[in-house]
Amino acid sequence: MKRNLWCAMLDMSIFSWSDQFENLTKFLMDGGPSIWAIAAVSVVALAIILWKLWRLALMGAWARRGAVRSLNALREGDFDQALDNAQTRRGLRGRFTAATIQHAKDLPTDQAREATTRIAKLELAKAGRGLRGLELIANIAPLLGLLGTVLGMIAAFQALQDSGSRADPAILAGGIWEALLTTAAGMAVAIPATVALTWFESVVDNIRQDFEDIATQVFLAKPRVDAGAVMRLAAE
DSSP: OHHHHHHHHHHHHHHHHHHHHHHHHHHHHHHOHHHHHHHHHHHHHHHHHHHHHHHHHHHTTTOOHHHHHHHHHHHTTOHHHHHHHHHTOOSHHHHHHHHHHHHHHHSOHHHHHHHHHHHHHHHHHHHTTTHHHHHHHHHHHHHHHHHHHHHHHHHHHHHHHHHGGGOOHHHHHHHHHHHHHHHHHHHHHHHHHHHHHHHHHHHHHHHHHHHHHHHHHHHHHHHHHHHHHHHHHHHO
């Protein structure tokens, strides 16, 4: 009994997938070149989104623990401990904190600020890599859909003109309905691409704000740490 039930469910799923594949094939064939372009663009958009998620996770774009522990040690005036806390973490903010502290410790203030700015720009460029392509897809997908709709409506009205007095409104309606599908397909690609682009941009903006805050705290703490070191040397 159970075996027959599983076989029936498997047959139903196979038929369902077969019907969906046939509908998708018919949709692609009826949509013309525009729908093929939209399908290709959707694959590229999905690949960019998955690659971007993997890259940001690999960079540690959401890790903050190392930077927080390092800044806490810095507020207590311990540059060495702050540097150790930052270096033990692999997050993007931790690496930036370690580099900033190292520059502030080894270089004059002006040179340290310039070196820190350079590192921040490089890291932000890495974090924002690939977003231009996603933005391009979000912009052109609706235009491709609109182009397909216009071309489809032109073909429908040409068929209506060729039919002359024997024109069937149903044929015109069917042609317009198929043409409008390309607009819907373009929007279906553009909307998630825009959402993903906005979210990725917000992640990069958060990284930029954290970099600015980290650099500010490090350079504000440097005079206090230097003064404390001078006082300890004087006491010795």
